[in-house]
Amino acid sequence: SSPTAAREALLTREWPIAEIAPYIRLVEAVETEVTGDVYRLSDVQVRAILDLRLHRLTALGRDEIGEELKELADSIAELLEILANRAKLYEVLRGELVAVRDLYATPRRTEIAAAADGIEDEDLIEREDMVVTVTVQGYIKRTSLDTFRAQARGGKGRAGMATKDEDVVTELFVTSTHTPVLFFSTLGRVYRMKVWRLPEGGANTRGRPMINLLPLAAGETISTVLPLPEDESEWGKLHVMFATAKGNVRRNSMDSFTNVPSNGKIAMKFEGEDEDDRLIGVALLDEGDDVREFQSRNSTGVRGMRLLGDDQVISLSILHRVGTDADEREAYLRFAPWKAEKEGEPDLTPERYEELRAKEQFILTVCANGYGKMSSAYEYRRTGRGGQGITNIDNIARNGPVLASFPATQSDQLMLVTDQAKMIRLPLTSLRVIGRGSAGVRLFHVAANEHVVSAARIEESEEDAEVNLADNEVETAPLPDATPGDDLAAGPEGGE
Template identity: 25%
Template sequence: MSEGEKLIPINIEDEMKTAYIDYSMSVIVSRALPDVRDGLKPVHRRVLFGMHDLGVNSRSAHKKSARIVGEVLGKYHPHGDTSVYDAMVRMAQEWSMRYLLIDGQGNFGSVDGDSPAAMRYTEARMRKISEEILADIDKETVDFKLNFDDTLEEPTVMPTRVPTLLINGATGIAVGMATNMPPHNLTEVINGTLAFMDNNDIEVDELMTHIKAPDFPTGGIIYGYEGVREAFKTGRGRIVMRAKVGFEEVDGRECIIVTEIPYQVNKADMIKRTADLVNDKKIDGIANIRDESDRNGMRIVYILKRDATPNVVLNTLYKFTQLQSSFSVNNIAIVKGRPQMLNLKDLIHYFIEHRHDVVTRRTQFELKKAEARAHILEGLIIASDNIDEVIALIKASKSTEEAREKLIERFKLSDIQSRAIVEMRLRQLTGLEQDKLRTEYDEIMKLIEHLKALLADVNLRIALIKEELTEIRDKYGDERRSQIEYSGGDVSIEDLIADENVVITISHAGYIKRTNLTEYKTQNRGGVGQKSAGTRDQDFLEHMFVATNHQYMMFFTQKGKCFWMRVYEIPEGSKTAKGRAIQNLVNIESDDKVKAFICTQDLKDQDYIKSHNLIMVTKKGQVKKTSLEKYSKPRVNGVAAITIKEGDELLEAKLTNGESQIILAVKSGKLVRFEETKTRPMGRTASGVRGITLKDDTDEVIGMVTVDKENINDSQILVVTENGYGKRTKLVDEDGEDVYRITNRGGKGVKTLNITEKTGKLISINAVTDADDLMIINKSGLTIRMAIEDLRVMGRATQGVKLINLKGKDSIAAVTKVMKDDVAEVVVDEDGNIIESDAIERVKPVLEVLEDEGVEEDDDEDETEENDAEDETEEDDSDDEA
């Protein structure tokens, strides 16, 4: 320290705060964030201005990048050469900028992430649109400031005619903040700007009819519109982008073809990561990946395995790879020296405000220049009108200064006018030249009048700005590259799963699985069946249902609880697989078991859930109707579906539209049919009312069928007994008479099948048509599938026909109807051998029992609805969990 200097003690914490704030503001304002007016960060502005100084415009030859970088570094940008070259390269990359500002020649990198060649090898020049950004910069339209060493001046902002910030976006990380602005289509942006100028009170929603969404240079698809709307309205949002894909068959294999990828995605990295996921078995269905991109465009080929479902594989790629990515919008720009969050309307407003300022300053400059020229012309015209006197006065003068002074004194001229007259050439004394002076003066005066009008009338300036914007749109506008899918959204798990028909089976011990319906083949009745399920000793299949993967499932337990699950959440297994314990999937008590299952549509659809009811029946004949809306809020631990009385259990649950007919059947072979409207809607926890009167204590309900009124005439009832006998009967005969007459609920019912020791008790009832197949599973695990149309329609009070051959003490475990498929009929024996079609007749013949129309039905009496007040114990209809 030299003598006389003083040390000033400063708290290091305070000094660090001050210094860091200064540093951060320098980074924010002078490096990382764009100016809202011209949309450029300082480095980009300096690159373009440096090229302008060098004269490297769109009409000149390309110049070495190193020369341009050196010009910018030496004059304006006191940072590393890499920062300048990287900024220049990005302005020349068609996958980075929606509208290129620099025309590069040489290797400027690739969408695969390849580095550009060194600056000594590449060349560049400005593109035509860049000249629009610099237009009028020499007309005092913007402020200039001294460069880093105070030797030169550089512009603080460009007088751009183009809304650069909106059409090209910007990305930058400052201190404590960052900006990430997407590019947009120039035609749309200018149309939106013109709409704003017509109505300054325009809302963002109306602007969005012109500027529909960002428009990325790599094209692709904007998937979903909510993020776009949020970004336009608030300046922040998440925009989901997807690759543009198609399906082709190449060499007999189904392929997914990608021709456009999301913005800022590295193609090579995306392919490598996808291959890694395929090798790690995290993505299934892809056999090979080829990159066939060339100078004609992008083409990535995903070759699928033969058993793969293309849409499912594609959705999996969207979920786990960069074929779908997102762009997080954060519209922060420098506004009057401060960073500010901006929505779509703000961005347009500040651009128009800048254009007003530029046009005003340009007009003032041109007016000043025109008035100066008019002033000189006035002096020249005076001189030409008095040319002889002027010549004599000049000849008599001893010097130029003396001549100028005499001219000023004689003709009342200014110093500038006298100087112009003295410097006038002799050729301007001709008559033709004097006429030109007057013509030029008249034109200048008209120009001055126009420029003054512009300055005085804001509407004229608005019209001029609109005219210039229209010229820019017509000159540089193009079609949108990024498509918009307005209904899109995030990929959900169900998008990754094909919505196929499946069979859900539940064993007596509570094991569940789903199997593709195509695994079950159609057989003729009387076959011995095909091995269907591997079960433990003393376990057997008890329930079988047909559904689709995307449907909702509602499980109803025998104790009256309801649980929810999606079909695809059930573990998949082959026909011979055991399945998985239901207790491992839903929180069912150890002494409870699933008894009923319903497939529903979207539980969030208010119209759907309010127009449908759940009809439940217990083994003791209690029936309850409740709106589906009461069950539309799934819970992990389930909810109470019905209150079950002691000694009873829930047997069945059906979904109805409120206008159905309900049919209940009991073990003893009786059936009751009544209108759904006879059962009033009850709360979720109610116990219900009596639906049918049982024969004795050993009798119980074995099933329930609901039939829509419009299907009554075509509906048929199929009943099956425990020993394999069954029949189908129409609800309405050919004369339009009810075969099973409609009664009040609570009666004893009418006979539907003659129960004998040979047939065994009734165990199943289903509503069927000729378009259905019947699937029967016995307790030993064998299954048979047959066409309903192969069973002839029979009368109500008959014994039926034998449907399946049972061995020993085996009996029927479950019966269900399934949709008919197109699989050829085959019969498989117990050892898995296919029986030839001509051998089917040699299968044990079917025993038919003829109808006995003369059977008198003593108990087929008129039923009356009994007083069920004591049975309608409806409990609190709350949503408390059971």
């Protein structure tokens, strides 16, 4: 509006005394005493008000702003005091919670109780075959078995675990997610954990340190593992057989390891002259009278094998008794079904021959340079405790040291892992049964300065046994010139 219109509006309006008094005092144009409830401005007062500058008008709100600022300062000081005093802070929190409770609280309409069906975490875990790997520096993981496709014998494998340069895989086994596993440490202690509680990772992951899963002491690492039957009712019928690198053995009832506390328990003590010994293998058996049952868990047992020079025990396996003598075994081996050349008829009745064939077991031996062989267990005669043993495989110069020897069949599959964290899963159908003293054939085409460090047998079901290698993009590698040891495997190796 125009100044004239504003002047007329100010002159004609009756102002409440409380509203217009500050403006009258501001322009210092009080002509008469202000009385009553309303006041009408004079012409002089209107002109004076219209001539006021803006900065003088804004000064009217200083007092109000000052009061508001003082209130904010007092509020900030009070809040800082509450934050600095824990007791006062809890008092304020309690007061606010009580106020919320009084305002919104209602009687509980539900009941928190144990599940009526008894469902536990394990019941929600899918049953699945897993490959568990443990490294020398204590990393562990589980990977689904389906991750590793089958390859032909002599393949180059694939990356199986990401490890540091100075770390290598020492343990490899295949088991179910619901299987309980005993972990035996270098200090002679044992721990127990189910496979589904282990960290799951892909083929190229490193896993997690076991010190984050088990209460390991400083310098303590896991040296060997033992998967147990899922049915705990069978444990009372079993025995645990221990073997050390120096050839000692010990047998304990499985009852000694039924209850393993969360912080572990003593499994074997290495003291005195056995201080430099170590545990290399643990196995379950349901009978055995050659080694007496020990009640104590402290000793390293008794001598199981007499070693010569720098020899060390590297593997422990359990074979089932068949009940044969040396002549029967020799007669069967000359006409075994897997033997290529046979002359004449076996000196055994058809019934006995068929019984020996049905109960025949085979021992698979794997060496560090990727070579191995499968031989009939009938070729390994039974000797007394404390003997020197017999030759298991020839041509160690080419094959490298033996790293594993265990029962297997041609329907099984084999999982190998190298010190460069490569893995290969191969069927044993192409591996022919050859003599105990043979040099073996190539199983894994390792690179220069690469060595196999662990092996595990995979039992195949009837469905899984039908492996179509052509559909799995088999990686193969040409073999170098044959060696005399390879000649013992009858016929050419079609998988190479």
